[in-house]
Amino acid sequence: MAGATEHTRDGLPEAPAGTDTAGTDTAGAAAGGGQEPPRAFLEVRDLKIHFPTDDGLVKSVDGLSFQLERGSTLGIVGESGSGKSVTSLGILGLYNKRNSRMSGEIWLDGKELVGAPESEVRRLRGRDMAMIFQDPLSAMHPYYTVGAQIIEAYRVHNDVSKKVARKHAIDMLGKVGIPRPEQRVDDYPHQFSGGMRQRAMIAMALSCDPNLLIADEPTTALDVTVQAQILDLIRDLQEEFDSAVIMITHDLGVVAEVADDILVMYAGRAVEQAPVDDAFHRPLHPYTWGLLGSMPRLDRARSERLMPITGTPPSLINVPSGCAFHPRCPYRELNDGKSETERPELVEVEPGHRAACHLPLEKRREIWTDEIRPKL
Amino acid sequence: MIAFFIRRLVGGVVMLLVISAVTFLIFFGLPRAAGQSTDQLAARFAGKSPTAETITAIKERFGFDDPLAVQYGNFLKSIVAGDTYDTGVEKIDCPAPCLGYSFRTNQSVTEQIVDRFPITLSLVVGAAIIWLLAGVSIGVLSALKRGSLFDRAAMIVALAGVSLPIFFTGLLSLTFVVHAWELLPPVSYHSFMDNPFKWASALILPWVTLAFLYAAMYARLTRAGMLETMGEDYIRTARAKGLPERTVITRHALRASLTPVLTIFGLDVGLLFGGAILTEQTFSLKGLGNLALEGVIGSDLPVVLGTVVTLSLAVIVMNLVVDVMYGILDPRVRLS
Numbered sequence: 001m002a003g004a005t006e007h008t009r010d011g012l013p014e015a016p017a018g019t020d021t022a023g024t025d026t027a028g029a030a031a032g033g034g035q036e037p038p039r040a041f042l043e044v045r046d047l048k049i050h051f052p053t054d055d056g057l058v059k060s061v062d063g064l065s066f067q068l069e070r071g072s073t074l075g076i077v078g079e080s081g082s083g084k085s086v087t088s089l090g091i092l093g094l095y096n097k098r099n100s101r102m103s104g105e106i107w108l109d110g111k112e113l114v115g116a117p118e119s120e121v122r123r124l125r126g127r128d129m130a131m132i133f134q135d136p137l138s139a140m141h142p143y144y145t146v147g148a149q150i151i152e153a154y155r156v157h158n159d160v161s162k163k164v165a166r167k168h169a170i171d172m173l174g175k176v177g178i179p180r181p182e183q184r185v186d187d188y189p190h191q192f193s194g195g196m197r198q199r200a201m202i203a204m205a206l207s208c209d210p211n212l213l214i215a216d217e218p219t220t221a222l223d224v225t226v227q228a229q230i231l232d233l234i235r236d237l238q239e240e241f242d243s244a245v246i247m248i249t250h251d252l253g254v255v256a257e258v259a260d261d262i263l264v265m266y267a268g269r270a271v272e273q274a275p276v277d278d279a280f281h282r283p284l285h286p287y288t289w290g291l292l293g294s295m296p297r298l299d300r301a302r303s304e305r306l307m308p309i310t311g312t313p314p315s316l317i318n319v320p321s322g323c324a325f326h327p328r329c330p331y332r333e334l335n336d337g338k339s340e341t342e343r344p345e346l347v348e349v350e351p352g353h354r355a356a357c358h359l360p361l362e363k364r365r366e367i368w369t370d371e372i373r374p375k376l
Numbered sequence: 377m378i379a380f381f382i383r384r385l386v387g388g389v390v391m392l393l394v395i396s397a398v399t400f401l402i403f404f405g406l407p408r409a410a411g412q413s414t415d416q417l418a419a420r421f422a423g424k425s426p427t428a429e430t431i432t433a434i435k436e437r438f439g440f441d442d443p444l445a446v447q448y449g450n451f452l453k454s455i456v457a458g459d460t461y462d463t464g465v466e467k468i469d470c471p472a473p474c475l476g477y478s479f480r481t482n483q484s485v486t487e488q489i490v491d492r493f494p495i496t497l498s499l500v501v502g503a504a505i506i507w508l509l510a511g512v513s514i515g516v517l518s519a520l521k522r523g524s525l526f527d528r529a530a531m532i533v534a535l536a537g538v539s540l541p542i543f544f545t546g547l548l549s550l551t552f553v554v555h556a557w558e559l560l561p562p563v564s565y566h567s568f569m570d571n572p573f574k575w576a577s578a579l580i581l582p583w584v585t586l587a588f589l590y591a592a593m594y595a596r597l598t599r600a601g602m603l604e605t606m607g608e609d610y611i612r613t614a615r616a617k618g619l620p621e622r623t624v625i626t627r628h629a630l631r632a633s634l635t636p637v638l639t640i641f642g643l644d645v646g647l648l649f650g651g652a653i654l655t656e657q658t659f660s661l662k663g664l665g666n667l668a669l670e671g672v673i674g675s676d677l678p679v680v681l682g683t684v685v686t687l688s689l690a691v692i693v694m695n696l697v698v699d700v701m702y703g704i705l706d707p708r709v710r711l712s
Contacts, residue, residue: 094615126618133616138609142708143631152627153617188707204617 038107040067041244042091042212047104047114049083049090056317060086062268063104065346068261070211073238073245075259075276077252077291079313083268084248088214091246092131093121108212127157130210132234134217136197140189146173146200147185154207172203176233195226199233206237213238214246219254231258252295256280261352264288267314267324270346274353284355284364286329289372297376307375323358331359331367377703384699388692395688400448403677414440420675434479437461451476451681475685476678478671485682488667495565496663499586499655500648502579506587507594508641514591515598516630522603530595537592546585546658553581563659582659586652590644594637601633608632635705639698646694650687 049061061083068074076084089095091106093113106113108129113121133139140149150169151162158165166185173181176199189197198218205213215234219227235258238245247258255262255276262279264272264287272285283289293307311328314320326332326339335358346356357364407417418434419426426434434440439447453459458472468484470477475485514534518527553559561578568575605611606629614628615621653665664683671679703709 089612092616094612122618122620124618125616131613131616133609133613135609139613141610141614141628141632143706145707152619156618156620190708204613 038110040107041070041109042068043105043107044087044091045105045107047087047090047106048102049086049095050101051099052101053317058316059268059319060316061090062319064265064268064270065104066263066270066273068212068244068246070244071238071242072260073235073247073258075247075249075255075262076265077249077255077262078265079250081313081316082265083316084250084265085216086268087265088131088216088246088248091212091214092125092129093118094125123157126153126210127208128210129212129214130205130208132198132201132205132213132215132218135221136194136201137189137221139201140197140204142189145186145188146192146204147187149189150185150200150204150207153204157208168207169203172207173200175237176200176203176206177229178203194222195229198222198226198230202230202233202237206241209241210243211241212244212246214248216248217250218247220249220251227254228257234258252280252291264291267319268316269324270354270356271325272355273346274355278350278353282350282353282365283368284349284353284361285357286331286359286364286367287325289368290328292376293372323356334359334363380703381700384696388696392685392688392692396452396685397448399681399684399688400451401444403681404447405444420677475682478676478679480674480676481679485678488679489664489682489686492662492664492667494567495661496649496652496656496665498565498568498575498579499582499652499661499663500645502576502583503586503590503652503655504641504645504648506583507590510587511591511594512598512634512637514595516602516625518595518599519602519606520625527599531599534592534595537588538596540589542585542589542654543658545588546582546655549581549585550659563661565661582655582661585658586648586655594641597637597640598633601636602629605629605633631705635702638701638705642694642698642701643691646691647687649690649694650683 044067045065047061047064048059051058051060064083064087066074076087078084090102091108091113093116095102097118102114104114108124111124113124140146144152147166147169150172151165154160154165154168155162160168170181170185173185178184178196178199184192184196189200192200198221202218213234218234219230222230231254234245234247237243245258247254249255259276262272262274262276263270264279264285266287272279272283272288274283279288280292283292287309290307290309294309296306309328310330314324314327320327320340322338322340322342323329323332323344329339332339338358342358344356344358346354348354349361355364359367404417408414414435415431417440418431439450442450454470454472454474454476456472459470459474459477461468461470461477468477470484470486473486475489477484478488481488514530518530521527550563554562560581563581564578566574566578608629610632611624611629614624619628650664650668652663653669655661656663656665657669664686667679668683668687670676671683
């Protein structure tokens with residue numbers, strides 16, 4: 001409990017610090033009037049998603065801000081429990097107000113979603129924003145044919161006859177590369193292979209031509225060969241529909257493949273945000289270094305060990321004080337105890353490149369070039 | 377689908393044969409294995425204070441001195457082809473399906489079962505409709521309003537329903553509703569064909585009493601199923617599609633959580649066809665359960681054997697129905 005109050009108190013004086021970067025201060029907790037209009041197609045400002053539980057308040061997302069334009073892809077990476085999936089479900093408005101608390105702002109194409117009534121968000125869901133889930137077998141209803149599920153998704157938002165919707169479903173299945181779609185449309189999800197099922201899931205998500213597509217670990221449950229096909233497919237369809245894509249993954253390889261920008265999350269907050277090239281070639285946060293060091297690579301001798309991040313992700317009820325990453329950070333000694341007491345803000349260090357770390361920028365650049373990069 | 381059905385059908389017939397053989401062995405084999413003479417066995421088939429001739433006649437008639445396999449064969453044969461019984465006094469024709477002849481009541485077992493069956497059928501069908509509708513809707517509402525006052529109240533009532541025996545709730549309702557307040561006519565059985573209104577009004581009380589017990593179980597079962605299903609990934613997908621919450625609940629959640637309820641429903645109805653003994657006794661309805669009870673109390677072996685076979689037939693048929701329904705409801709079952 002002590003940690004929780006300290007947290008909120010910290011939040012107030014710190015907010016103005018972000019003014020020059022993304023304008024996170026204007027939002028505050030108020031979802032009512034006085035909001036600054038959004039600049040980007042999707043703009044998330046100071047998003048907080050908390051879940052009250054018997055053990056305490058779980059702060060799954062705790063002050064997240066980012067922007068995303070049409071036609072571009074944002075990769076959100078982080079360990080399990082860093083708040084990636086909660087963020088995406090929160091954007092879709094899939095959390096029940098009864099057992100969750102959401103604050104901040106989510107602007108989609110000029111519409112604010114956090115304060116909007118549930119029925120309004122529901123009408124946007126599936127039509128303007130759609131989601132591809134991780135495990136297509138459990139994410140599709142086992143009792144309905146693939147076609148029926150796509151038809152259903154299409155007909156909620158489009159007033160068309162079943163026949164027209166069926167035709168559309170067949171077209172969509174063909175578009176995502178399912179052979180003989182006019183026959184497969186009547187198959188059940190369990191009659192599809194894993195890759196085909198994920199294609200069907202994508203067809204369902206894209207059936208209403210959404211402007212925002214959120215893919216939550218879309219390739220995790222698939223074979224590597226199929227993974228590449230699915231990523232290609234998402235990219236092709238993104239170009240065709242000019243949609244904004246959020247790719248949630250713990251696989252940096254996937255991010256490198258598809259993303260334009262990358263957002264590294266830790267304990268519900270962004271620790272680094274950068275164009276994908278910068279993130280891979282000039283990362284400026286020790287956690288990002290850890291993620292890169294944990295990535296197995298074929299071009300490295302097998303005798304060399306991976307460099308995993310020590311320790312485990314923090315509890316989201318008792319987030320460590322100061323920098324949430326400090327208990328696992330190998331460089332915390334260099335900060336004279338600042339890591340334990342003060343939360344680092346996300347600061348723009350280079351154009352489009354932000355990081356939240358107490359280490360002096362020069363020191364971080366030095367560590368990256370001298371210590372980390374040679375070992376990767 | 378056809379092959380699936382035929383497989384289940386063959387399985388059901390085999391099951392019926394096994395059950396009848398075991399029952400036959402218990403009643404006709406065990407006493408002899410325990411050292412009872414065939415005379416003693418025959419004496420149990422005769423009425424009160426039988427003469428020596430009757431006993432010999434029965435012995436011969438049933439072939440008690442034959443090997444058990446032959447006796448069982450004859451039992452099966454009479455079911456298929458019918459039989460004629462010679463009591464020494466008169467010849468009694470017992471047409472197929474002949475399940476035996478009760479010398480205590482001087483009636484063929486089949487006849488007695490056919491007499492009693494409509495009563496049990498009426499009782500079970502009425503109660504089943506009530507408990508399925510009430511149980512499922514209460515269960516769904518409870519799950520959706522989990523933790524609410526309604527949920528808690530419903531679950532307490534459900535606990536009472538499961539715990540209170542029928543002879544308690546039945547007698548209580550009889551005392552007040554029929555005798556004290558005279559809201560309903562006394563419980564009795566009238567043919568549905570003659571007067572559907574009379575049929576229903578005279579059976580409402582046993583229906584509600586029996587349904588109360590089962591509705592309580594079904595409410596708990598449905599609630600648990602719904603809570604589990606609402607947490608499934610495909611429910612999240614349905615919401616992510618932008619479906620209205622009502623569609624999510626009915627088309628997606630309810631459909632999936634009803635499958636296990638349906639299985640239990642089939643078995644329960646099948647079991648009750650064999651006789652809702654407590655309910656029938658409480659409300660003095662002369663159904664199959666009452667017949668079985670009379671058979672057991674009076675050591676009327678053919679009646680006991682006949683009712684057991686009928687009961688197993690009911691359970692097996694309902695199982696078959698459930699299997700087929702399952703295949704229709706859950707496409708994954710069709711292929712396996």
